Amino acid sequence: MTQTTRKDRTMANLRKASCLLSLAAVVFYAMSAAAQSPTDSCKPAQVIPLTVEQPPAKIVIDPPLPEPLASRGVVIIQYCAQNLHIAPVFGANALTASPRVGHVHVSLDDAPWVWADASGNPIILMGLPPGPHRVLLELEDANHHTLDKGTVAFVVPEKTATAKQ
Amino acid sequence: MLRKSKGANIIGSVNRVEVTCNPMRDAKHGRTWFGLGPATKQLQPTSAIMATVVLIAFLVHALSASAQSARDVKGPTPLVAIQNEAPAKLIVDPPIPEQLALGRVFIQYRTENLRILPVFGKAALDVSPRVGHLHYYVDDQSWPIVDTSGETVVLVGLPPGPHKVRLELADSLHRPIPGASKMVEFTIPAPKGPNN
Numbered sequence: 066m067t068q069t070t071r072k073d074r075t076m077a078n079l080r081k082a083s084c085l086l087s088l089a090a091v092v093f094y095a096m097s098a099a100a101q102s103p104t105d106s107c108k109p110a111q112v113i114p115l116t117v118e119q120p121p122a123k124i125v126i127d128p129p130l131p132e133p134l135a136s137r138g139v140v141i142i143q144y145c146a147q148n149l150h151i152a153p154v155f156g157a158n159a160l161t162a163s164p165r166v167g168h169v170h171v172s173l174d175d176a177p178w179v180w181a182d183a184s185g186n187p188i189i190l191m192g193l194p195p196g197p198h199r200v201l202l203e204l205e206d207a208n209h210h211t212l213d214k215g216t217v218a219f220v221v222p223e224k225t226a227t228a229k230q
Numbered sequence: 231m232l233r234k235s236k237g238a239n240i241i242g243s244v245n246r247v248e249v250t251c252n253p254m255r256d257a258k259h260g261r262t263w264f265g266l267g268p269a270t271k272q273l274q275p276t277s278a279i280m281a282t283v284v285l286i287a288f289l290v291h292a293l294s295a296s297a298q299s300a301r302d303v304k305g306p307t308p309l310v311a312i313q314n315e316a317p318a319k320l321i322v323d324p325p326i327p328e329q330l331a332l333g334r335v336f337i338q339y340r341t342e343n344l345r346i347l348p349v350f351g352k353a354a355l356d357v358s359p360r361v362g363h364l365h366y367y368v369d370d371q372s373w374p375i376v377d378t379s380g381e382t383v384v385l386v387g388l389p390p391g392p393h394k395v396r397l398e399l400a401d402s403l404h405r406p407i408p409g410a411s412k413m414v415e416f417t418i419p420a421p422k423g424p425n426n
Contacts, residue, residue: 153381153382172387178368178386179385180383180385181384181385183381186379193373194373
């Protein structure tokens with residue numbers, strides 16, 4: 066009899082503890098989510114052919130890394146492609162590859178021309194004139210057709226830009 | 231007449247040589263058999279000379295085989311440091327003409343004594359074999375586009391007319407490497423139709 070009540074009490078304590086724990090977990094999650102940058106929750110692309118239909122491709126872009134921008138005027142833009150594997154694979158024949166392959170087109174300050182990047186590495190721009198700028202990132206399929214896009218706006222500080230040529 | 235019979239004699243033995251050297255003929259380097267041509271003109275059809283021809287053929291074969299080794303094509307392995315590595319070199323092709331005619335600029339390049347990689351910072355300066363990356367400037371752009379992929383440079387949508395792209399190799403601190411800069415000049419043709 067006493068054994069059962071002790072067991073019950075222990076169970077109740079455990080339940081209480083787990084309740085508190087889950088509350089703490091929720092709070093912690095909310096806090097860490099607030100501190101996250103967009104690419105943190107982006108899953109890297111798979112490379113093995115998929116057996117199910119792939120959701121549409123999306124690009125997730127972080128604002129430029131604050132420290133290099135403030136101290137050296139260097140713009141480092143990290144991005145992540147969802148449901149698209151960034152690779153230097155091109156042409157109409159590559160359109161049906163699974164998982165989807167593609168690359169990004171980058172343009173600065175609404176220029177009519179773009180450069181292509183199939184590395185998946187962060188976009189790095191240095192020596193930009195001080196002042197506000199915009200970088201447009203377009204997620205392209207293997208045949209240069211835009212699937213998604215995003216823009217990042219930022220300001221290159223006056224002092225560092227002149228000091229760093 | 232004499233020449234003809236000499237030729238006939240040699241052909242007899244050449245057949246043998248050809249069999250031995252087939253792999254060399256298959257080589258995709260378009261190499262001609264320079265060893266055999268002059269030899270057939272001057273030499274007498276004796277067995278000693280035939281042996282010389284075979285020897286030359288073997289030598290040429292060996293040479294061409296070694297020219298296709300992995301290291302010769304791909305460069306040194308990144309796993310072993312290189313003492314006193316030669317200066318970095320940048321080799322740039324003009325834009326691919328067929329693509330340029332369509333208004334797309336595809337510039338192929340390669341490097342020697344520098345591997346294009348997304349590795350940055352002061353510590354990476356001492357890495358051996360050397361690492362670095364590509365900077366390129368379109369027209370009179372004051373700022374470089376930084377490329378760490380090693381892939382063909384692609385520029386799409388440039389307005390018709392003359393343009394230039396300057397490519398340079400940079401170290402891991404983004405400092406241009408002296409002597410490793412190339413300028414490419416080209417003209418984007420006026421669009422022929424309404425669609426690009």
